[in-house]
Amino acid sequence: MRIPKGVKAPFLLRLRSRFPILNYFTKPSLGTVAVFGVVFITSLGLYEVVVQPKLNEDYYKQSQKEKRALLHGTREDFSQGLRPWSDPFKPPK
Numbered sequence: 601m602r603i604p605k606g607v608k609a610p611f612l613l614r615l616r617s618r619f620p621i622l623n624y625f626t627k628p629s630l631g632t633v634a635v636f637g638v639v640f641i642t643s644l645g646l647y648e649v650v651v652q653p654k655l656n657e658d659y660y661k662q663s664q665k666e667k668r669a670l671l672h673g674t675r676e677d678f679s680q681g682l683r684p685w686s687d688p689f690k691p692p693k
Contacts (some may be wrong), residue, residue, distance in 0.1 A: 603609045609617070616622045653660050675684040 650679070
């Protein structure tokens with residue numbers, strides 16, 4: 601691209617003239633940007649839901665203990681007349 605004398609070339613054009621290897625890369629299409637954006641956001645969400653609790657297991661255990669200590673009642677009280685969950689594979693006494 602020709603630039604008139606006395607006019608400062610845009611930043612990207614100066615980079616491309618200084619580093620010719622950049623001429624091989626083109627602007628990505630909107631579909632490509634959308635796909636990579638969805639993949640990135642999904643990966644970030646999975647990290648927050650799956651990986652983060654595994655890395656900070658002690659924090660979540662402590663938080664669960666504190667929240668359960670605030671509940672006043674037994675499992676039977678909170679079951680509202682239904683049978684509370686029990687291990688079906690536990691041998692009967």
